Amino acid sequence: MPNTFLHYTYPDHVVSDANRNKRQLLNSPLPSRSEAQALVRSTAVSMGVDPSLALAHAFTESHFDAAAVSPANAIGIMQVIPSSGEWASQMVGRELNLLDPQDNVVAGVAIIRHLQRTSSSLDIGIASYYQGAAGVKRNGMYPDTKDYVNKVKGYMGRF
Template structure:
């Protein structure tokens, strides 16, 4: 989930590194972090700190009101480490990304005749399969990349890394859609695209990711830096260099591209 130009993260969370599918890291056997104050050291991330403390990334982020899902921490920064029990409380309070539960009144028992009619009524076709959705998103990425003069293989690789070419994905920090764009970056992406973009729309989401990638490619100085900035944020990459997890992200994206 990238962090762009001090605006907030387009984050990224997806196929290979690091996984955002589970944000409750297992407790480490050694090098634990006690609840209370903690000073960030070189090489730390909210994931590793939460893991050593036996809590969750969400709990650490919430306890410190960290922006962009806690990706922008730096050595010397002082954090409050919540007690492990706070993790479950944070989870309980966090909004879910699943569809809201709809409560309806129970229907009266159907008569035998109605039951037979219902059985004979054709059921609607199933919704779009995951494979079909992925094919549609891939085609969108290729088309939008061509429209904006971006290497289609690079855009495809970033989309695969971010979401597995799926529009119905929202990360634990709120990054949305096929290109895992943070809502805070929608206005910036809209300015780059020259029109208002709706991240819930597949084409607009892909457009947002592609124009951001194009802007980074033009300003980051190298392709590796542009890919890393999509994940870590250009200011952070420029000032601190790529974190270890960012280097893994860059390697993964380039490996995807080599197979396109």
């Protein structure tokens, strides 16, 4: 895959890891998009997160494609990067495997739950999922982050 996405360029080692993860996902049994959507819904409900918000994030991130991997090595349905997966593992109290669709969704939903609980607004929580809470606090929302927030909020009505 290329080493750029939007206006970001990623180091070769990150893109190499992303390519390795993509190959592994493509060689694994994965849920269909409709099965992935159901997985996001049920996980959100069980974790106390608004299902429409979790589904909107997942749709914006991957269109429910469990094999999605970005040049930044954002993995799976929820497009979680490995460092965020480690953080999510700490939040849920067990090691999560981002290449496992169920664990990937648990990681994403745990992050959404935390960000919504600790953000001053729905928009800031959504932006923080995409740009990182520290980045939003320090720099405000970048233009692509504003677009992301608008997409997620727009898709919430769909789910």
